[in-house]
Amino acid sequence: MSLLATVSSADLPEGAQGAFEEARARLGPLDQAALAAAWSRQASLTKPPGSLGRLEDLAAQLSGIAGTCPPPRPLPAVVGVFAGDHGVVAEGVTPWPSEVTAQMVGNFLHGGAAVNVLARRVGAEVLVVDVGVAGALPAGAGLVRAKVRPGTANLAEGPAMTVEEATAALDVGAALASRLAEAGAACLLTGDMGIGNTTPSACLVAALTGLPAERVTGRGTGVDDERLARKQAVVAEAVRRLPADASALEVLASVGGLEIAALAGYVVGAAAARRPVLLDGVIAVAAALVAVALAPACRDYLVAGHRSVEPGAGAGLEHLGLTPLIDLDLRLGEGSGACLALPVLDAAASLLAEMATFEGAGVAQGPLA
Ligand SMILES: O=C(O)c1ccc[n+]([C@@H]2O[C@H](COP(=O)([O-])O)[C@@H](O)[C@H]2O)c1
């Protein structure tokens, strides 16, 4: 049976109240004993020390997350595709109309989007969550209906949402992550859909890293030079308007998005349940910056799936101290880059679990002195 069929979500968003605070309170550090056991086991495996490069770090991280050595494989895995719309599209920051958000949700539910293809290929399930779509959504099964409000307000004119709305979206993400983990998900991948969402993502990256708007604002789905200049001005002004003493939650409410807030909650919820989080592109990176600002210990549960072309992604990952697994010039979102990275994570876990030791295989443990 599908993992998703066992996850209850009919009570959302109301039934999620308090889920984020609960997750934040439960969140703990990596298991140091499991980490040490992983490094000691790495040293006993039939390979020159360090020869599996970053796969060795990943396997150790997975051990520390799960609290066991060797770690479990990151399967079954779920891609949470959080969808929302953005009032800031009124500023001409994207060449696509907002209606495409709802239309793509329909495409996800029919299995025809890139993320569906990639998830099928790597053995992940796609969970589509409406936290803030403005347009009419298709009837039928498969969609988690957890709308907090139908799209954000225009962040160029005022706060995108209230602190209460941002909190409700954080709660939806945290509750879903915790329910998915309980249902047996071993790894949570991030996905997103929201026309205009590279603008609030750039705002969050600029606000939370301190980098200038021009440095972290890119072309998103493909704006021309004129629209890019407008987009950079919108981001710069929105960030300039933030009070110097604004909390991370206030920054999220002021210049964020509903799906970004839900993703931040999903990150913290997954980390609290001791599951690795595989990040996708710039929207996931913006959400991760928010998550780490609100609950710093979740940083160690993050794995950067890929480096999106969108400049805020690379800048945000650098700020978080994360090196992406894959760099294929992607700028799609949906969770596509996270899906592509899942087999790498699986390889890291499997190598630590299944390789023979020098002693077991009768291989001399060098190198010679
Ligand atoms: O993942 C990324 O880094 C990424 C980069 C550029 C665009 N996107 C996707 O494109 C949409 C937002 O682009 P835009 O130009 O409308 O802001 C949204 O649905 C994202 O999933 C995603």
Ligand SMILES: Cc1cc2nc[nH]c2cc1C
């Ligand atoms: C067609 C389309 C598909 C997408 N998938 C994620 N963002 C998207 C934006 C557009 C415009």
